[in-house]
Each structure stands twice: as C-alpha cells, then as structure tokens.
Amino acid sequence: MSKLFDKWDLDEVKVEDLGLVKYICLDETLVPHTSGRHVKRQFAKSKVSIVERLMNKIMRTHLNSGKKNKAYNIVSKKNPVQVLVTAVENTAPREETTRIKYGGIGYQVAVDISPQRRVDLSLGFLTRGTLQSSFKNRKSVAECLADELILASEEDSRSFALQKAEEKERVAKAAH
Numbered sequence: 205m206s207k208l209f210d211k212w213d214l215d216e217v218k219v220e221d222l223g224l225v226k227y228i229c230l231d232e233t234l235v236p237h238t239s240g241r242h243v244k245r246q247f248a249k250s251k252v253s254i255v256e257r258l259m260n261k262i263m264r265t266h267l268n269s270g271k272k273n274k275a276y277n278i279v280s281k282k283n284p285v286q287v288l289v290t291a292v293e294n295t296a297p298r299e300e301t302t303r304i305k306y307g308g309i310g311y312q313v314a315v316d317i318s319p320q321r322r323v324d325l326s327l328g329f330l331t332r333g334t335l336q337s338s339f340k341n342r343k344s345v346a347e348c349l350a351d352e353l354i355l356a357s358e359e360d361s362r363s364f365a366l367q368k369a370e371e372k373e374r375v376a377k378a379a380h
Contacts, residue, residue, distance in 0.1 A: 208253075208255060208285060212285045214230045214285060216286065217230055217285045217286045217289055218286070218289075219289055219293065220290075220293060221293040221296070223319045223322070224292070224293060224296060224319050224322060224323060226250060226319065227250045227319045227320050227322075227323045228254045228289055228292060228293075228323060229250060229251055229252055229253050229254055230253065230254065230285065230289075249320075250320055250323075254285075254288060254289065254292065254323075255285065255288065257323075257327055258288065258327055258330070258331070261327045261328060261330075261331040262331050262334070262335075262345075262349075287353050287354060287357045288353055288357075290356075290357040291326075291330060291352075291353045291354075291356035291357040291365070292323060292326045292327065292330070293326075294356050294357060294359050294366060294369075295326040295329050295330060295356050295363070295365040295366050295368070295369045296317075296322035296323060296325065296326040296369065297317060297322065297325060297326075297369040297370075297372040297373050297376075298316065298317060298322070298373060299314050299315065299316055299317060299372075299373055299376035299377070300314070300315065300317055300372050300373075300375070300376050301313060301314055301315070301375055301376050301379045302315050312375075312379040313379060314376040314377065314379045314380050315376075325369070325372070326365065326369070329364065329365035329366075329368040329369060330349075330352055330353065330356060330365045332364065332365075332368075333352045333363065333364025333365045333368075334348045334349040334352045334364075335348075336364060337351070337352065337364065352364065352365060
C-alpha cells in the first residue's frame with residue numbers, strides 16, 4: 205500500500221458530496237505528477253489526483269510559474285488529504301449566473317454548475333485565498349495554504365474560498 209508523500213493513507217479519505225465523487229480523484233501514487241497527460245481530452249482532468257490539481261493551481265501565479273517542486277513542497281508540508289477534500293466540498297458553489305440575450309436585452313439567469321466546474325472553482329478560490337493571504341505577510345505560502353484549508357474545511361467564515369463560493373451562490377439566488 206503506497207501513501208501520498210509517504211505520509212497520508214488515502215484509504216481513510218471519504219468524499220461526502222455525492223455530486224463530486226467522480227471528480228475528486230484520490231489516486232494512490234506516491235508523488236502526484238502526471239506530466240500533463242490529462243490535457244488531451246476534455247474531461248480527463250477528473251482522473252488527475254486532487255492534490256496534483258491543487259499543486260498545478262498554485263503554479264499558475266507569476267511567482268510560482270512552472271515550479272512544480274516548489275508547489276510540491278508547499279502542498280506536502282501541512283495538508284492531510286481529508287482536510288483538502290472537505291475544503292473542496294465546502295467551497296464548491298452549486299449555482300452561478302450566466303448572461304442570456306433575448307430581444308437585444310441581456311439577462312442574468314441562475315444555472316446549476318457541473319461537478320467538474322465546481323471542483324475547478326473551488327481549487328481556484330482556495331489558491332487565490334492562499335496567495336492573497338501570503339502576500340506581504342511573514343507567513344509562508346505553505347502556512348497560509350494550511351490555514352485556508354483548515355478554515356474552509358471547518359466552514360469558518362474567515363475563509364476566502366468560502367466567502368467567494370457563498371458570494372457566487374448569493375448572486376445566483378438573486379437572479380432567480
């Protein structure tokens with residue numbers, strides 16, 4: 205039995221949100237690194253480990269661009285996988301708005317979000333919150349990531365990701 209980062213046993217991790225079960229991959233690889241094999245097909249990224257997807261989102265900023273090893277060190281220090289999965293479930297919005305033009309007039313209409321997009325939005329909110337809290341701060345990015353994941357998994361209102369998910373759902377509810 206292999207463990208993620210030689211620390212975390214993935215058999216203990218449970219995905220509670222039934223809509224996200226197929227889209228949160230808990231791959232049993234020692235180090236999550238697929239070398240971008242998932243980019244060839246549209247929905248193949250749901251087969252990529254959720255930990256690797258978080259690492260790839262961290263690498264998108266100009267400070268960490270292309271630094272997979274740095275992202276690996278940020279992610280592997282502090283986050284048990286269950287906390288990450290719970291944080292993703294808690295910060296994945298269920299509705300958002302889209303703009304529809306009808307007769308020359310634009311309307312905002314609330315729509316349900318696909319599970320794949322819910323996971324993508326959640327990971328984006330978590331990484332944006334992490335990087336914003338670490339900017340001009342004495343805490344390292346790893347510490348800020350751990351704080352953000354813990355706050356989001358506990359559904360604490362101080363979590364940036366949880367605030368963004370609630371804001372997106374609030375706007376969608378107003379468009380009903």
